[in-house]
Amino acid sequence: xxxxxxxxxxxxxxxxxxxxGCVLLAGAAPDxxxxxxxxxxxxxxxxxxxxxxxxxxHAEVAALADAAARGHDVRGATAVVTLEPCAHTGRTGxxxxxxxxxxxxxxxHALDDPNPAAAGGAxxxxxxxxxxxxxxxxxxxxxxxxxxxxxxxxxTPYVTLKTATSLDGRVAAADGTSRWITxxxxxxHAHAVRAEVDAVAVTTGTVLADDPALTAxxxxxxxxxxxxxxxxxxxxxxxxxxxxxxxGGPLVHVRSHxxxxxxxxxxxxxxxxxxxxxxxxxxxxxxxxxxxxxxxAYLAPVVLGxxxxxxxxxxxxxxxxxxxxxxxxxxxxxDDVLLVARRDPAPPPAAAPTEGDS
Amino acid sequence: xxxxxxxxxxxxxxxxxxxxGCVLLAGAAPDxxxxxxxxxxxxxxxxxxxxxxxxxxHAEVAALADAAARGHDVRGATAVVTLEPCAHTGRTGxxxxxxxxxxxxxxxHALDDPNPAAAGGAxxxxxxxxxxxxxxxxxxxxxxxxxxxxxxxxxTPYVTLKTATSLDGRVAAADGTSRWITxxxxxxHAHAVRAEVDAVAVTTGTVLADDPALTAxxxxxxxxxxxxxxxxxxxxxxxxxxxxxxxGGPLVHVRSHxxxxxxxxxxxxxxxxxxxxxxxxxxxxxxxxxxxxxxxAYLAPVVLGxxxxxxxxxxxxxxxxxxxxxxxxxxxxxDDVLLVARRDPAPPPAAAPTEGDS
Numbered sequence: 001x002x003x004x005x006x007x008x009x010x011x012x013x014x015x016x017x018x019x020x021g022c023v024l025l026a027g028a029a030p031d032x033x034x035x036x037x038x039x040x041x042x043x044x045x046x047x048x049x050x051x052x053x054x055x056x057x058h059a060e061v062a063a064l065a066d067a068a069a070r071g072h073d074v075r076g077a078t079a080v081v082t083l084e085p086c087a088h089t090g091r092t093g094x095x096x097x098x099x100x101x102x103x104x105x106x107x108x109h110a111l112d113d114p115n116p117a118a119a120g121g122a123x124x125x126x127x128x129x130x131x132x133x134x135x136x137x138x139x140x141x142x143x144x145x146x147x148x149x150x151x152x153x154x155x156t157p158y159v160t161l162k163t164a165t166s167l168d169g170r171v172a173a174a175d176g177t178s179r180w181i182t183x184x185x186x187x188x189h190a191h192a193v194r195a196e197v198d199a200v201a202v203t204t205g206t207v208l209a210d211d212p213a214l215t216a217x218x219x220x221x222x223x224x225x226x227x228x229x230x231x232x233x234x235x236x237x238x239x240x241x242x243x244x245x246x247x248g249g250p251l252v253h254v255r256s257h258x259x260x261x262x263x264x265x266x267x268x269x270x271x272x273x274x275x276x277x278x279x280x281x282x283x284x285x286x287x288x289x290x291x292x293x294x295x296x297a298y299l300a301p302v303v304l305g306x307x308x309x310x311x312x313x314x315x316x317x318x319x320x321x322x323x324x325x326x327x328x329x330x331x332x333x334x335d336d337v338l339l340v341a342r343r344d345p346a347p348p349p350a351a352a353p354t355e356g357d358s
Numbered sequence: 359x360x361x362x363x364x365x366x367x368x369x370x371x372x373x374x375x376x377x378x379g380c381v382l383l384a385g386a387a388p389d390x391x392x393x394x395x396x397x398x399x400x401x402x403x404x405x406x407x408x409x410x411x412x413x414x415x416h417a418e419v420a421a422l423a424d425a426a427a428r429g430h431d432v433r434g435a436t437a438v439v440t441l442e443p444c445a446h447t448g449r450t451g452x453x454x455x456x457x458x459x460x461x462x463x464x465x466x467h468a469l470d471d472p473n474p475a476a477a478g479g480a481x482x483x484x485x486x487x488x489x490x491x492x493x494x495x496x497x498x499x500x501x502x503x504x505x506x507x508x509x510x511x512x513x514t515p516y517v518t519l520k521t522a523t524s525l526d527g528r529v530a531a532a533d534g535t536s537r538w539i540t541x542x543x544x545x546x547h548a549h550a551v552r553a554e555v556d557a558v559a560v561t562t563g564t565v566l567a568d569d570p571a572l573t574a575x576x577x578x579x580x581x582x583x584x585x586x587x588x589x590x591x592x593x594x595x596x597x598x599x600x601x602x603x604x605x606g607g608p609l610v611h612v613r614s615h616x617x618x619x620x621x622x623x624x625x626x627x628x629x630x631x632x633x634x635x636x637x638x639x640x641x642x643x644x645x646x647x648x649x650x651x652x653x654x655a656y657l658a659p660v661v662l663g664x665x666x667x668x669x670x671x672x673x674x675x676x677x678x679x680x681x682x683x684x685x686x687x688x689x690x691x692x693d694d695v696l697l698v699a700r701r702d703p704a705p706p707p708a709a710a711p712t713e714g715d716s
Contacts, residue, residue, distance in 0.1 A: 166680070167655045167697065168669055169526030177677035284663050297525045299657070301683045301699035305642050305672035311526055314663035319535035322524070325659045327693045335685045339525065339695055341659035 001080055001110060001137045007050040008059070008082045008144060013196040014226055016270040018148040021050040022059035022081040024067050024074050024104070046072040054270075060085050060095040064102050075103030082141045084113040084134060085121040096121035100128040108133045110141030114153035147273045150293060156263040157274035159291050160197070161283055162190065163310035164298040170307040171280075178210075184219075185334035186298045191217045193296065195224040198271040199249075201262060204234030206278040207242055214277070215248035223247060229269055233262050233282060257282065259289045280312035287323050288314045290343075295325055297339045359438055359468060359495045365408040365417070366440045366502060371554040372584055374628040376506040379408040380417035380439040382425050382432055382462070404430040412628075418443050418453040422460050433461030440499045442471040442492060443479040454479035458486040466491045468499030472511035505631045508651060514621040515632035517649055518555070519641055520548065521668035522656040528665040529638075536568075542577075543692035544656045549575045551654065553582040556629040557607075559620060562592030564636040565600055572635070573606035581605060587627055591620050591640060615640065617647045638670035645681050646672045648701075653683055655697045 007021030025043035047070060049062025057065065060081055067074050079085075085095035085107060099107060107130055113119040122132045142149065147158040164182045165171055172178035180187065194200055195216035202212060216224040227249035232238055235255050244251055254265045266274050276286060286292050316322045325341035332338075365379030383401035405428060407420025415423065418439055425432050437443075443453035443465060457465060470492055471477040480490045500507065505516040522540045523529055530536035538545065552558055553574035560570060574582040585607035590596055593613050602609055612623045624632050634644060644650050674680045683699035690696075 163525070165526070167521070167527060167653075167657075167699075168523070168667055169528075169661075173677040173680060174675045179677075181677065287661055287663070295525075295659070295661070297659075299525070299697065301653070301655075301685045301697065302680050303527075303645055303653070303669050303672070304674055304677075304680050305645070305667075305669050306674065309526055309663075311661050311663050314661070316662055316664065317532045319531040319537075319539065319662075322531060322660050322662050327659045327690070327695065330688060330690050330695050332685070332688050337685065337688050337695065337697055339657065339659065341525075 001082070001108070001140075003045075003048065004059075004080050004082050005110075005137070005140055005144060007048055008141075011051045012053045012226065013147075014198050014228070014273065015053045016198075016272060017051055017054050017058075018083055018145050018152070019051060020059040020081065020083045021048070022063040022079060023048045024063050024072075025078045025080060026072075027076060027078065043078070046070070046074055046077055058086065058095045061098055064098060076105045077103075078106040078108060079104045080108045080136075082110045083145065084109045084111065084119070085125065086113060086115075086118040087120040087124045088118045094121070094124070096124040100125055100130050104130060106131040106133070108136050110135070110137045111145055111149065114149045116153075151272040155267060157198070157266045157271045158293045159263075159274050159276060159286065160193075160294040160296055161276045161286060161292045162193070162296045162298070163283070164190065164300075165310045166300055166302045166304045166307075168303050168305065169309050169311070170304040171278075171310045173304055173307045176209075176308075181302065182298045182300045182336045183334045186300070186336040186338065188219050189331075189333055189338060190296075190298065191219075191224070193275060194228050195226050197228050197273040197275040199229035199231050199252075199266055199269065199273075200275045200277055201231035201233060201266070202277050203257070203279045203282045204232055204236040204238065205281075207232055207238055207244060208236065209279070211243050212277070213243040213246060213248060228275070229266075229271060231262065231266060231274070233257060257285070259285055259291050263291065278310075280309055283310065284312040284314045287311065288316070290323065292323070292325075293343050294328075295339075295341045297341070298333070299337045299339065301335055359440070359466070359498075361403075361406065362438045362440050363468075363495070363498055363502060365406055366499075369409045370411045370584065371505075372556050372586070372631065373411045374556075374630055375409055375412050375416075376441055376503050376510070377409060378417040378439065378441045379406070380421040380437060381406045382421050382430075383436045383438060384430075385434060385436065401436070404428070404432055404435055416444065416453045419456050422456060434463045435461075436464040436466060437462045438466045438494075440468045441503065442467045442469065442477070443483065444471060444473075444476040445478040445482045446476045452479070452482070454482040458483055458488050462488060464489040464491070466494050468493070468495045469503055469507065472507045474511075509630040513625060515556070515624045515629045516651045517621075517632050517634060517644065518551075518652040518654055519634045519644060519650045520551070520654045520656070521641070522548065522658075523668045524658055524660045524662045524665075526661050526663065527667050527669065528662040529636075529668045531662055531665045534666075539660065540656045540658045540694045541692040544658070544694040544696065546577050547689075547691055547696060548654075548656065549577075549582070551633060552586055553584050555586050555631040555633040557587035557589050557610075557624055557627065557631075558633045558635055559589035559591060559624070560635050561615070561637045561640045562590055562594040562596065563639070565590055565596055565602060566594065567637075569601050570635070571601040571604060571606060586633070587624075587629060589620065589624060589632070591615060615643070617643055617649050621649065636668075638667055641668065642670040642672045645669065646674070648681060650681070650683075651701050652686075653697075653699045655699070656691070657695045657697065659693055
């Protein structure tokens with residue numbers, strides 16, 4: 001499973017599909033958890049694969065193709081895969097059938113598929129006489145697939161709210177000067193995040209005030225390979241000369257300020273991970289609606305005392321009613337600090353491997 | 359010098375005097391930097407000492423007493439000390455004379471004494487025929503003595519401003535509820551800091567609004583051994599029943615809001631390290647005056663959107679005019695984060711050891 005997780009990480013973080021890795025091992029696993037032959041020697045690898053993004057083969061199919069290219073027979077083999085093989089036909093065929101068809105005897109997977117449209121692979125495999133063990137290293141796979149699994153299970157994007165502020169939450173000084181509150185390392189990090197998400201959203205107010213390009217750029221200023229969809233929320237028009245209309249991802253204008261409308265529009269564009277970068281009233285609406293899964297707070301060691309805030313009035317009047325997040329990670333970026341906080345209180349429990357229905 | 363620095367750290371962080379350690383080694387150092395006999399063997403330790411706080415012997419005198427107690431003759435010895443031996447008579451006699459009197463042949467020190475009243479020890483020693491080498495491991499000693507050296511060199515306390523806020527700089531929700539924005543680990547850390555400083559200051563506004571005790575407490579709620587002086591700034595009276603008047607450090611009321619008046623009052627009470635905990639207008643005045651040496655920003659992963667701020671309007675209207683600090687340290691405390699930022703841009707340069715006048 002270590003190798004399968006390693007393979008999975010090679011896939012792109014963005015896109016509608018999960019990052020999945022698969023390793024085909026010779027023979028059936030002795031005790032439900034493969035990783036070696038009965039005598040303790042490592043199992044022989046017949047083939048391996050990972051998913052490279054929508055429209056390309058799933059990890060299991062890639063691993064079967066790899067085994068075939070190597071001239072290996074996979075009949076009676078064990079497939080170790082980071083996510084329950086899918087049971088539906090999307091852009092590619094169902095993996096559960098492909099594995100059964102190839103004669104694989106045992107499938108060991110980490111995470112159960114949270115996507116209602118694709119789940120049921122374990123049942124399909126069992127019905128065809130394949131042994132299935134689920135929940136192996138589910139915590140690691142869950143962390144890798146957290147964003148995708150949250151979005152796929154819920155049908156709306158995983159929302160990350162980004163703020164870049166002084167230590168007192170100001171995005172700019174009183175005169176509006178804001179370039180730059182945070183330093184080059186924080187800005188480079190924020191661009192790297194844009195290159196990993198499916199879409200970036202701002203309000204028309206932010207477009208009119210700041211004219212952001214919302215592109216993912218490398219430190220040298222060039223455009224990253226993947227550019228997120230650019231979502232604008234609000235009723236006002238995006239000016240013809242806006243930088244948003246320049247090179248970068250496609251522009252989608254959602255003519256509403258309702259959180260639900262943004263999420264629905266994003267989901268319709270197959271957005272799994274949505275990064276919201278402003279403005280303050282919309283950030284407050286998202287937080288108040290409980291729609292923020294993750295907060296990226298970039299904090300610069302400066303205190304302004306006055307100036308516009310990153311987040312507007314939430315309608316929270318008492319401390320106990322404030323939406324609490326849990327700190328997941330703290331990262332130093334030059335003189336700045338990135339605090340990553342999440343709504344989920346804890347990582348998914350490391351469930352014991354199960355042989356039963358999952 | 360490693361051992362001398364280790365000894366120095368045993369002394370108390372609070373108090374008017376610096377933390378200093380001293381080791382007496384047999385014989386003169388071969389090349390100006392001791393640490394071994396000419397054949398490479400470690401030098402024999404004749405005695406060692408450190409300063410335990412005002413009114414007790416200085417490190418050098420403690421080391422001489424230790425050598426005497428062990429029955430060692432220190433004539434011709436090398437004294438390794440973290441700070442230039444003092445040349446003045448305060449509560450104790452001048453160390454430079456004591457070392458020369460005892461027959462020490464060579465003094466190796468890290469930091470030159472920044473205190474105008476006590477400096478000149480190296481010159482006194484040289485005048486009496488003692489070899490003096492300064493600047494050895496000055497960077498480490500400078501870090502250990504940063505607070506004291508800043509205060510002693512300037513004649514006013516080293517000022518640490520503490521804030522405990524939401525990610526948007528709020529100390530409380532709109533209704534004033536503030537217990538607790540930060541969690542138990544952050545609060546315990548803040549109490550440990552109080553136990554290391556000489557004084558804690560708040561405004562009368564904070565006294566009237568929050569009725570703080572300003573004591574240093576252990577996690578079990580008991581009072582720490584050292585209690586900081588409690589300084590209140592502002593013209594209003596401290597109510598008779600205020601918790602500030604309860605068990606804890608002495609209470610000093612500075613009936614002014616002027617930053618200079620607070621600093622002068624603190625200096626008059628031999629305060630080297632002053633921790634300012636509120637309120638917002640006074641914090642802003644300190645920052646605007648450039649009087650904040652260090653900022654302790656405790657940040658909780660919560661966004662309030664509204665509510666009172668930790669720092670009031672600084673009069674900063676444009677970003678370039680904002681007082682910038684440098685991040686010295688970022689510490690995770692449970693779900694909270696402590697960002698320690700300082701005004702000084704860099705640690706003191708690690709000066710090469712000098713034999714000349716320093």
